[in-house]
Amino acid sequence: MSLLDLAGIFPPIPTPFDQDGEVSSSALRQNLEFLNGYDLRGYVVLGSNGEFVFLDREEKVKTVEIVRDLLPSERLLIAGTGCESTRSTVRLTREAAKAGADAALVINPHYYKNRMDRASLIRHYTTVADESPIPVILYNMPASTGLELDGPTVVELAGHANIIGMKDSGGNLSKMAQILGAIHGDFQMLAGSAGFLLPALSLGAVGGVAALANIAPGLCVELHGAFLKGELQQATDLQVRIVGLNSLVTREGGVPALKASMDLLGLAGGEPRPPLLPADALLRKRLKQALLELSLLDSR
Amino acid sequence: MSLLDLAGIFPPIPTPFDQDGEVSSSALRQNLEFLNGYDLRGYVVLGSNGEFVFLDREEKVKTVEIVRDLLPSERLLIAGTGCESTRSTVRLTREAAKAGADAALVINPHYYKNRMDRASLIRHYTTVADESPIPVILYNMPASTGLELDGPTVVELAGHANIIGMKDSGGNLSKMAQILGAIHGDFQMLAGSAGFLLPALSLGAVGGVAALANIAPGLCVELHGAFLKGELQQATDLQVRIVGLNSLVTREGGVPALKASMDLLGLAGGEPRPPLLPADALLRKRLKQALLELSLLDSR
């Protein structure tokens, strides 16, 4: 079996809702038509930017199916399938695979933080990877989980034949370096944010899953390309240019800001599900300004 | 409409699983028969100790129904119904009410921590309380959620006619004092752990939801009673005696330790769902020792 090649940029696509608050397949289509025009490696659905915690199981499976149908043949579809329990994670992973996902992005359980020691996490991920018909990608997202998948746990899990990589949204580059230095063989690291895409690439990461790639796919692809071509100064310039907007649609403003940015660009953003509140006027103004500065929005 | 009186002790009952990993109604029956022998105010199902994050919606509703059927008539049944999305919380709350819950214990959404500002939480809880056919109890559990429901938010929510109280597991007694000092009218505070039951009572809390009450219901009831009778020295003695075992079944060992303690007492504990690991031998030994010291276990 050849390894699924994750090298490249993946937007973690937001889940758009219609007037009734239901998942909108037409809005998904609109956004994918935009993204399909860029040289992306594929898409992540049901990630943090996809409001996966607000979707029930049926909605999750349906979302995978919709995006699968809209996917250019050479692109990868990665689906977030992590749940708090191991059995729910296994079930959803199987269903996502059946619905067309190429790989599963599995966030670590975290409600019982104090109990999620190495042994628990190793058992959880090993069971999921054993049972999954598709490759598994670890997902570290401490800003939401309050937990950091530690280096030795990741290194041990990397030895599993069906665990092929990691999306690291933590931003601890020392840890990333330790993992990449300790793993011999194929384990593909993906930066979990455009905020540290270049630093991650400099350590050997193969790409990134970046919220920013939903609204600035061209700049993300360009940065990655510049790095691959050894044009480091250009990559550096792009990195420090995009980080302000990136911060607005991640740490500072989150999903509501990302969706508002999409609206500003004529894409289908819309409102997040409650309890998330839509971006307020001040945030929208800052987003518009940042989009203008990056020439993503036309100032006319 | 008269206020639901929450004064007293509530064990947040664990969810026992059978050999196939399914919710066991017979094990629930066994545990309730034990608890029914003590002067408790009622039971909480689907709380953190009930592994609610591992149960799907159907299992949750079924658990409410099972416990409802086993409940002495004068006791209250409180069901944990909080989900990440407002709409799921509303739906589950309605279903729990239909299944027989007297009140809903609603943990705050927390995956999008940085977005859960006061306005978001106020909207969430207000919608839930508006839509709920049964009274709502706020649930603050920062050890799991990584968020602290702040004082002013609670005080504002306390003004809603259908929000009748709060289970505070955070243990910030200054905050609890501020809330109780700021609220005029009926708002019933419940200590979320036996670890600070007496301190909470000293501030005006009306009782507690305590994991420890599953294995030491008598001591918890006795402490509460001593406080009510003004026998403060006895209450103090009980408080400092129980806190060691309490720590083992909460912060130090969590649900696995609570279930292991129940096994040691001849109740139906059993294993938690993965990824939670069962208590190891060392922890079981410490639990046994602590149960012996409190004469909950016979040393013969």
Place this chain on the structure above:
Amino acid sequence: MSLLDLAGIFPPIPTPFDQDGEVSSSALRQNLEFLNGYDLRGYVVLGSNGEFVFLDREEKVKTVEIVRDLLPSERLLIAGTGCESTRSTVRLTREAAKAGADAALVINPHYYKNRMDRASLIRHYTTVADESPIPVILYNMPASTGLELDGPTVVELAGHANIIGMKDSGGNLSKMAQILGAIHGDFQMLAGSAGFLLPALSLGAVGGVAALANIAPGLCVELHGAFLKGELQQATDLQVRIVGLNSLVTREGGVPALKASMDLLGLAGGEPRPPLLPADALLRKRLKQALLELSLLDSR
């Protein structure tokens, strides 16, 4: 040697500075004359409210001497003498003792947080207590140190003949209960804030070191007295009444707010040393309002 009796209320007195930014003995005198009129157990100098981190060694010793001279004979003088290094702590403790301190309040070293494990802290405190001519009181202040003196460490240290108690400003009442339940013999716990004074007393604490006692000594003494007399309802009422102002002069506003409150009361507060900024107009307004509500300030 009879045990130094710490039962009662201690204001941790702020260090007032004159126009040139030097420690002002006349301002200290003015404040002590006010405090001497209340039934306090004594004073703490060089605590967090005394801006001890801004004072050099000579200033610290001088401050002890000044307050010693103003102290009624039956009152205790406790001096904060904790430094990052063990040897500096020993030296300052000896100097404070020579200058007239009755006991030393020793905050744990904390700059090298990750290294301050139990063994390091045990060695540190044991050396200090061995070398100190006066009794040592442990000082837990996690809001500033980022470290929590854990229960087993405290319990072990309590076995040292020259470690007589603890000021716990952490507010973790479960931990306080565990310590008080585990220690057999004389170890005197002091609440480190008026925010949880009654909860701490309910567990067996003997009193408190409370910033609030600088501006509301009467209320603090009254609360303590009500508790001792078994008038629990009165104590509860006082506790929930004072906690708002207490929060303003501790967590919310800190030393600048405490000093501003003293100015409002006609005492000698003045400005803190930079980098601390004086309380701004909005905070002063809130302080005035809170002082009025507690009738500490006359509304005429």
Place this chain on the structure above:
Amino acid sequence: MSLLDLAGIFPPIPTPFDQDGEVSSSALRQNLEFLNGYDLRGYVVLGSNGEFVFLDREEKVKTVEIVRDLLPSERLLIAGTGCESTRSTVRLTREAAKAGADAALVINPHYYKNRMDRASLIRHYTTVADESPIPVILYNMPASTGLELDGPTVVELAGHANIIGMKDSGGNLSKMAQILGAIHGDFQMLAGSAGFLLPALSLGAVGGVAALANIAPGLCVELHGAFLKGELQQATDLQVRIVGLNSLVTREGGVPALKASMDLLGLAGGEPRPPLLPADALLRKRLKQALLELSLLDSR
């Protein structure tokens, strides 16, 4: 006035103590003779690795003088001069300048964490930079201070003519990118650890202050050189190779581990001042292994 050029690698040198626990000038000489053999930009004294919090003012000044005397003419001497109060920081900075320091590394005050808002920090650093006869370098060290110098604060301070750069030990590369993207003009960023040296360089940092450079100066210089020459793969390889040992002498083992490593290499490490405990046998064994793997120690 031409800008002090910080481009390059700086070891933050440990302070060695003699048998009596006093600063040892002979040990400093031994270590500097070793370091002088590598192409380093200069040295940092009185940093976190220099145990600055354990040294009194006289010892600090003396240490600057000793190292000044041992310094090759073209190298820079940077002295840590941050204290909790603004006035102490100003005084020590002046004294360090007089003793021969070329620049001052100023950690932010942090005891009163909740008060250290932007306005306080701006005033503090502005006063220090105004009064300092030598250029000031900001020092962000959240692992010890519990505070993170935020991006906008740094950007504002970078506008001061006498604030020439920053040592960032926080490892938040997104923030570093934001700062470097926002500042126009000369502001020199230094990675505060070898753990993310290459990621920082990739963003435009000019070098690093790295504990590891005390024991592996050659590798650190080589990594920096490879980056400058555009040999990115070699830089990546070096980065992931050194990060394990780096972790041992920073986050995992700290100053005691760094000193123990120096002992293993035949340099003058010795014991840290209490309360820091010397590295234990297990840690020494891991250090030896890591030194062997990097061929810093001869396996014969």
